Every structure is written in C-alpha cells, then in structure tokens.
Amino acid sequence: xxxxxxxxxxxxxxxVPKAAAPAHAHDVDPGGAxxxxxxxxxAPVQAEVRPTWTLPQHWKQTAGNGMRFATVQPDGPGAPDIxxxxxxxxxGGELANVNRWxxxxxxxxxxxxALPGLRTTVTSKAGPxxxxxxxxxxxxxxxxxxxxxxxxxxxxxxxxxxxGPAAVQAVRPxxxxxxxxxxxE
Amino acid sequence: MNxxxxxxxxxxxxxxxxxxxLAIVLLTLLMVLVLACTLAQVDLGTHGxxxxxxxxxxxxxxxxxxxxxxxxxxxxxxxxxxLILNLSVAQIRRLQLTWRKSGLWLLHIGLxxxxxxxxxxxxxxxxARLTFEEGHSANFVERxxxxxxxxxxxxxxxxxxxxxxxxxxLLAGGSIAIAKTPLQLKVVAYMRNSELRNRxxxxxKSLATAGVGPEIAVQQLPPVTADDAQDTxxxxxxxxxxxxxxxxxxxxxxxxxxxxxxxxxxHYRIDLRLRREYLPYSLTLKDFSHDVxxxxxxxxxxxxxxxxxxxxxxxxxxxxISMNQxxxxxxxxxxQSSFGxxxxxxxxxxxxxxxxxxxxxxxxxxxxxxxxHFSFSLGRLQRRRVRAAAAAVGAT
Numbered sequence: 001x002x003x004x005x006x007x008x009x010x011x012x013x014x015x016v017p018k019a020a021a022p023a024h025a026h027d028v029d030p031g032g033a034x035x036x037x038x039x040x041x042x043a044p045v046q047a048e049v050r051p052t053w054t055l056p057q058h059w060k061q062t063a064g065n066g067m068r069f070a071t072v073q074p075d076g077p078g079a080p081d082i083x084x085x086x087x088x089x090x091x092g093g094e095l096a097n098v099n100r101w102x103x104x105x106x107x108x109x110x111x112x113x114a115l116p117g118l119r120t121t122v123t124s125k126a127g128p129x130x131x132x133x134x135x136x137x138x139x140x141x142x143x144x145x146x147x148x149x150x151x152x153x154x155x156x157x158x159x160x161x162x163x164g165p166a167a168v169q170a171v172r173p174x175x176x177x178x179x180x181x182x183x184x185e
Numbered sequence: 186m187n188x189x190x191x192x193x194x195x196x197x198x199x200x201x202x203x204x205x206x207l208a209i210v211l212l213t214l215l216m217v218l219v220l221a222c223t224l225a226q227v228d229l230g231t232h233g234x235x236x237x238x239x240x241x242x243x244x245x246x247x248x249x250x251x252x253x254x255x256x257x258x259x260x261x262x263x264x265x266x267x268l269i270l271n272l273s274v275a276q277i278r279r280l281q282l283t284w285r286k287s288g289l290w291l292l293h294i295g296l297x298x299x300x301x302x303x304x305x306x307x308x309x310x311x312x313a314r315l316t317f318e319e320g321h322s323a324n325f326v327e328r329x330x331x332x333x334x335x336x337x338x339x340x341x342x343x344x345x346x347x348x349x350x351x352x353x354x355l356l357a358g359g360s361i362a363i364a365k366t367p368l369q370l371k372v373v374a375y376m377r378n379s380e381l382r383n384r385x386x387x388x389x390k391s392l393a394t395a396g397v398g399p400e401i402a403v404q405q406l407p408p409v410t411a412d413d414a415q416d417t418x419x420x421x422x423x424x425x426x427x428x429x430x431x432x433x434x435x436x437x438x439x440x441x442x443x444x445x446x447x448x449x450x451x452h453y454r455i456d457l458r459l460r461r462e463y464l465p466y467s468l469t470l471k472d473f474s475h476d477v478x479x480x481x482x483x484x485x486x487x488x489x490x491x492x493x494x495x496x497x498x499x500x501x502x503x504x505x506i507s508m509n510q511x512x513x514x515x516x517x518x519x520x521q522s523s524f525g526x527x528x529x530x531x532x533x534x535x536x537x538x539x540x541x542x543x544x545x546x547x548x549x550x551x552x553x554x555x556x557x558h559f560s561f562s563l564g565r566l567q568r569r570r571v572r573a574a575a576a577a578v579g580a581t
Binding site: 013018 | 417
C-alpha cells in the first residue's frame with residue numbers, strides 16, 4: 001500500500017496545445033456514470049448545464065464574471081438588478097438559503113416544515129423553480145425576491161434581487177415570466 | 186544451549202507460520218472480511234468498503250456518537266500477506282517436488298498468485314475516465330477520485346504550460362515551489378469535501394483575498410464514499426511570485442469561474458480539478474451508438490467508434506469500443522462506461538492495472554491443479570480397486 005503512493009507526490013508539467021475546451025468529467029454527473037469495469041450497462045449522464053431564458057421586453061442582460069453567471073437589468077427607472085449565480089452542489093440546501101435571505105431582511109429563521117407555505121413553484125422546461133418573496137419590517141424595509149433551481153448535475157442556481165418593496169414589486173411579474181421560460185441550451 | 190533454544194524457537198515459529206490451522210483461520214477471516222465488505226457497500230459504496238475492509242491493516246469500529254474507535258478485525262492487507270507467506274513457506278517446506286504432488290503445487294501457486302494479484306491491484310491500479318463528444322478528440326484522462334491544483338501559464342498563443350500539484354501535496358500543506366516558474370504556493374487550508382454558498386455579512390471574514398473567494402463562504406464536510414457521490418474539495422492557496430504576494434485564492438471543484446493572476450508579463454490561471462494524465466496518443470470519437478430493444482427504451486448496446494492516433498508509432502486506426510469489448514492499448518484498458526448529451530457524448534472508463542492478468546493466470550492454475558491432483562487420486566483409487574479385486578479372486 002505504501003508503494004501505491006510512489007510516483008504520485010510530485011508536481012507534474014505538461015505543455016498542451018491551445019484548443020477548444022474539451023468535455024471533461026466535471027461535466028458529468030458522477031452519480032450517472034458507472035465506474036466499475038467491466039461495465040454491464042451504461043447509464044446516461046448529464047453534460048455541462050448551460051441554462052437560458054427569454055428576457056421580458058426591454059430587459060437587458062450582461063454576462064457575469066467570477067461566480068456570477070449573469071446580471072439581468074429590468075426595464076424602468078430605479079429597477080433593481082437581478083443576479084444569477086451558480087454554486088456547485090447543494091450550496092447549503094434550500095432551508096439554509098431561505099433562512100439566509102430572511103436574515104438579510106430582518107426576519108427570523110424557519111424550519112423545513114414551513115418552506116412549502118412560503119414558496120411559489122414556477123414550472124419551467126428545465127424543471128421546477130422555487131420562488132421566495134420576503135419583506136422586512138420598519139420604515140427602511142427591504143424586500144427580497146429570490147429563486148432557487150437545482151440543475152441535473154445537482155448544482156444550485158440562484159436568481160435574486162432585493163430593494164425597496166415597491167421596486168421589487170415592479171420587477172416581480174417580469175422575473176416570474178423569465179423563470180417560466182427557463183430551459184437548457 | 187543458546188543455539189539450541191534459538192533453533193527450538195525458530196522451528197516453533199516456522200511450524201506456526203506453516204500450520205494448516207493458521208491457513209484455515211486466515212481463510213475464515215478472509216471470508217468474514219469479504220462478507221462484511223459486501224454488506225458495507227450499501228452504506229459506503231464499493232470503493233469505500235474495499236478501502237475500509239480489504240485495503241487496510243486494521244478494521245476500525247466507532248460506536249454511534251463516539252469520538253473514538255477501536256480495531257475489531259485485521260484488515261485485508263495483513264490477512265492476505267500472512268496467507269501468501271503461509272501458503273508459500275508451507276509448500277516449500279512440506280510438499281515434495283514430485284509428479285504426484287504437481288497438482289498441489291499448481292493449486293498453491295495459483296492461490297498465492299490470486300492474493301498477490303489483489304496486492305498488485307491495490308498498489309498499482311489507477312482508475313480514470315475519458316470524456317469526449319462526437320467529432321472531438323481527447324489526449325488526457327481524469328482520475329475518478331483524485332484532484333489536483335492546476336496552475337496554467339496561458340501566456341503563449343499556441344500552447345499552455347500546465348502544472349499539476351497532486352492532492353497528496355495539498356493535504357501535506359506547507360509551501361510548494363513550482364519548478365521553472367517564479368511561483369511559490371502556500372497551502373493555507375485544504376478540505377477533501379466542502380460546501381459553498383454565497384457569503385453574507387454574518388459570515389466570518391473570508392480568508393480569500395483574490396479572485397471570487399471573498400464572495401464565497403466555504404464549510405468543510407466529511408468525505409463521501411458512496412459510488413453515486415463525489416467530494417467537492419476546496420483549498421485556500423496563498424500565491425507568491427518572486428516573493429510578491431498575489432493574494433489568497435479560494436479554489437474548489439464547486440467553482441466554475443476562471444480565476445488567475447499576472448506576473449512579469451505572464452498570465453496564469455489557477456483551478457482545482459480532477460487530476461489529469463496526458464497520453465502520448467489521442468482518441469477521437471467518430472460516432473456513438475446507443476441501441477435499444479425494438480419497441481422499448483430498454484438499452485441493448487452502447488458503443489463508441491473511436492479513431493486512435495499515436496504520432497510516436499505512426500499508428501492510426503479505427504476501433505469499436507463496446508460494452509464488453511474494451512480497447513487495450515499501451516497498458517491501459519478503455520471500457521465503454523457511460524454516455525450523455527443526447528447520445529453525442531461518450532464516457533470511457535480507463536483502467537491501468539499491471540496485474541490485470543494475475544487473476545486469470547491464478548484461476549487457470551487452480552483449475553489445472555485440481556484436475557491434475559484428482560486425476561492422480563483417481564488413478565490411485567483405480568489401482569487400489571484392481572488390487573483389491575485381484576486379491577479377492579486369489580482368495581476364492
């Protein structure tokens with residue numbers, strides 16, 4: 001067993017011609033691939049997920065950078081941006097994210113049992129999207145409109161905007177329409 | 186006197202080591218381990234169960250909720266090792282080198298080879314995966330459970346220089362110099378498995394100071410072993426170039442965003458990814474076929490039509506890799522493993538195991554040994570019957 005480590009503990013170097021990015025195992029759902037040879041059956045796997053959607057009229061979108069996949073800019077003066085972020089895996093899970101959003105508008109945490117009563121489910125071609133709409137209290141109240149969609153590889157996609165209650169209300173119908181058009185490229 | 190005592194102890198030890206009782210105890214232990222390992226696959230997955238029961242020195246048990254654990258069984262490594270020793274020494278010591286005993290010789294050699302084959306596999310087998318789409322070529326494989334920190338010099342327009350720091354070095358921590366570059370990497374933290382989420386004001390300040398890391402909160406999780414689960418490792422890497430800090434980067438298998446830095450006119454990308462091994466040849470997926478039984482969705486056959494090009498040996502041929510017809514080439518075996526993307530993407534399981542023939546040789550030897558041994562026994566029995574019959578005739 002000790003020998004198995006031999007030859008593995010050094011920095012490797014390879015000079016690789018530049019080429020179009022190849023498919024690699026990160027694009028594959030590890031649960032879908034059979035890994036024990038010889039295979040007696042092959043299971044379908046998912047390639048890299050690249051969702052797309054249709055923007056409401058006059059809305060704009062810019063490509064994101066870093067961990068942000070895209071930024072959607074609704075039409076209208078003072079309309080808050082909607083961020084689209086993808087994180088690998090469950091990213092804490094739905095409950096943890098809901099409580100994080102609630103915390104950001106000054107609301108207390110809830111438990112799993114409360115989630116169905118708090119969310120609206122939007123059905124899209126890419127699967128169900130869970131939408132949460134929380135309003136804080138007080139004169140400086142912030143409203144949080146956030147949606148979570150889990151792709152076929154188990155990664156978490158977040159659509160989120162927060163601003164004053166009226167500003168969020170103005171973009172809400174457009175965001176729900178956008179989520180209904182969510183699909184895979 | 187001392188010489189006699191040493192001789193006595195030596196003989197006693199040799200007797201114990203070569204005893205049939207020890208062989209039976211070891212074979213029983215092996216059966217217990219195989220049973221426990223099989224049952225454990227429900228919770229641990231195949232890989233996790235084999236690592237815990239068969240490729241370990243001791244099998245540990247931890248009571249529910251306890252922070253301590255105790256060894257409850259010897260692992261497959263000492264049991265297999267002792268069994269090899271027992272069978273080998275017993276054979277040399279006891280068995281006569283005669284034709285009559287040739288069956289038993291073959292049987293013992295076969296059993297020793299069977300156990301030794303598992304040691305060779307445990308030490309030297311490498312499992313990897315090759316994923317490509319129709320019309321695309323691939324010249325590297327990715328290990329299925331090992332990661333590496335990739336630092337890629339992307340400055341040149343024609344090629345990238347890729348430096349791979351294996352997971353074992355990241356786990357060891359400390360500073361890692363990248364040869365032939367001005368880069369020095371200090372491992373601030375390495376997590377075999379983790380969960381990422383957006384960082385909020387309530388989270389403690391991120392240790393990452395560059396790239397996308399400051400926006401992300403990372404939480405360490407225990408590694409997973411189930412076959413259908415995969416770790417999401419993360420690391421915090423303090424990058425220095427010619428002694429100048431370029432910041433602390435959070436790299437993770439869960440981050441798809443590209444991160445990098447520049448130094449002295451050169452541009453670098455930094456990423457945590459499955460460990461790559463480049464091949465001296467390339468495979469191009471010409472066509473992937475997915476056949477089903479007529480009128481159903483039940484899979485019948487999967488196959489990849491692949492063009493193999495090896496510039497070093499001028500080899501250029503087309504190969505069909507299907508479910509039970511792998512491609513064996515230069516020490517690696519490519520099995521059709523999976524597929525995706527509307528049947529335009531194929532996944533090959535790539536196994537490198539120098540001892541892959543040993544179980545076949547072993548089974549052949551054991552079969553031959555049994556045939557030879559029972560043939561001699563049958564002959565003896567036959568002769569005894571003939572003699573008994575002759576004696577009976579003589580008595581009448």
